[in-house]
Amino acid sequence: xxxxxxxxxxxxxxxxxxxxxxxxxxxxxxxxxxxxxxxxxxxxxxxxxxxxxxxxxxxxxxxxxxxxxxxxxxxxxxxxxxxxxxxxxxxxxxxxxxxxxxxxxxxxxxxxxxxxxxxxxxxxxxxxxxxxxxxxxxxxxxxxxxxxxxxxxxxxxxxxxxxxxxxxxxxxxxxxxxxxxxxxxxxxxxxxxxxxxxxxxxxxxxxxxxxxxxxxxxxxxxxxxxxxxxxxxxxxxxxxxxxxxxxxxxxxxxxxxxxxxxxxxxxxxxxxxxxxxxxxxxxxxxxxxxxxxxxxxxxxxxxxxxxxxxxxxxxxxxxxxxxxxxxxxxxxxxxxxxxxxxxxxxxxxxxxxxxxxxxxxxxxxxxxxxxxxxxxxxxxxxxxxxxxxxxx
Numbered sequence: 001x002x003x004x005x006x007x008x009x010x011x012x013x014x015x016x017x018x019x020x021x022x023x024x025x026x027x028x029x030x031x032x033x034x035x036x037x038x039x040x041x042x043x044x045x046x047x048x049x050x051x052x053x054x055x056x057x058x059x060x061x062x063x064x065x066x067x068x069x070x071x072x073x074x075x076x077x078x079x080x081x082x083x084x085x086x087x088x089x090x091x092x093x094x095x096x097x098x099x100x101x102x103x104x105x106x107x108x109x110x111x112x113x114x115x116x117x118x119x120x121x122x123x124x125x126x127x128x129x130x131x132x133x134x135x136x137x138x139x140x141x142x143x144x145x146x147x148x149x150x151x152x153x154x155x156x157x158x159x160x161x162x163x164x165x166x167x168x169x170x171x172x173x174x175x176x177x178x179x180x181x182x183x184x185x186x187x188x189x190x191x192x193x194x195x196x197x198x199x200x201x202x203x204x205x206x207x208x209x210x211x212x213x214x215x216x217x218x219x220x221x222x223x224x225x226x227x228x229x230x231x232x233x234x235x236x237x238x239x240x241x242x243x244x245x246x247x248x249x250x251x252x253x254x255x256x257x258x259x260x261x262x263x264x265x266x267x268x269x270x271x272x273x274x275x276x277x278x279x280x281x282x283x284x285x286x287x288x289x290x291x292x293x294x295x296x297x298x299x300x301x302x303x304x305x306x307x308x309x310x311x312x313x314x315x316x317x318x319x320x321x322x323x324x325x326x327x328x329x330x331x332x333x334x335x336x337x338x339x340x341x342x343x344x345x346x347x348x349x350x351x352x353x354x355x356x357x358x359x360x361x362x363x364x365x366x367x368x369x370x371x372x373x374x375x376x377x378x379x380x381x382x383x384x385x386x387x388x389x390x391x392x
Contacts, residue, residue, distance in 0.1 A: 008037040011071035012044045014083035015055035023059035025344035036356030072099040085187045090115040097126040103133040108198040109368030111189030116372040123365035134361035135368035137202040141346035144301040146326035158288030163265035165200035168276035178229035178237040179245040191249030197269030210259040214390045217255030217378035299337040
């Protein structure tokens with residue numbers, strides 16, 4: 001049945017963990033939000049004919065194609081969604097933009113500053129023709145994070161003095177956990193730093209509205225060799241009993257930073273924190289109050305107002321599910337929490353709204369480049385023993 005709206009044909013490249021999350025978002029967004037354009041899941045591309053066909057059937061795509069290049073010449077596809085490992089982002093995204101397709105690209109934007117600069121330049125040139133590009137820092141679309149951004153913008157915590165940001169996981173804490181493309185520097189660019197550290201760098205800059213001006217960091221690889229995987233699904237895999245592979249990325253990253261407003265920041269990213277499954281922790285202390293968030297309790301935002309009476313002052317526990325909260329009115333009754341997948345839906349909603357209005361979606365490729373420069377500075381600092389590296 002036709003909705004009467006103009007259609008946005010989508011072609012997706014890659015169909016594993018992120019491909020599944022993006023597919024659910026494209027399916028779900030028009031069923032809960034009133035979108036200006038009607039997304040149509042035209043085709044998904046991959047290298048293995050049998051596997052990509054199975055993915056298309058499972059995830060709801062009209063067609064399966066072998067080779068992403070086949071998507072670029074199709075008149076029924078207006079947007080390319082890039083859900084592949086980082087070593088392929090630049091080639092696919094630049095080609096898509098040059099072919100006149102809008103692009104949504106997973107984070108981190110690229111595996112190097114040079115690649116990210118190429119992508120940002122291509123996006124800037126494409127924007128002059130009305131073709132837009134966005135990088136998928138999806139956690140920006142968690143309602144509690146979006147509310148935190150609003151409170152900072154409103155001046156509710158005053159001048160930012162401290163940022164504490166952590167992303168903690170444990171999926172490779174076991175030394176026998178098998179190899180993954182995420183542990184191969186050629187494919188992933190970096191380890192915990194780029195895979196999950198990129199998210200908290202972006203969140204720190206997004207929520208505060210400030211940028212990092214310099215960093216000092218350390219990287220560590222705890223397990224240098226792992227069993228090869230005989231099969232994999234999402235972040236997990238089954239170890240091959242005989243072969244091993246070399247880990248060529250960091251297992252953990254810690255770094256200090258200074259924000260452009262003068263505040264101090266500390267960051268930690270690790271996949272070796274037993275018991276922490278997906279703990280994205282952000283605390284911001286300002287001159288008038290504080291905010292605290294943990295993704296493992298993602299529907300809550302904690303807010304402290306220093307102007308409250310000392311006898312009853314304390315962190316407020318805000319359940320961010322009210323219709324007045326970001327994205328809240330489209331979903332369930334108040335108090336009925338959202339999950340990981342909803343942020344991807346919100347990403348689609350915001351992207352389509354911006355495309356329909358002719359606006360630049362955020363975060364842009366330039367925003368992605370800014371994060372890439374921070375990651376690069378941390379790597380350079382760690383390589384030099386942890387010295388200060390300026391970003392300005």
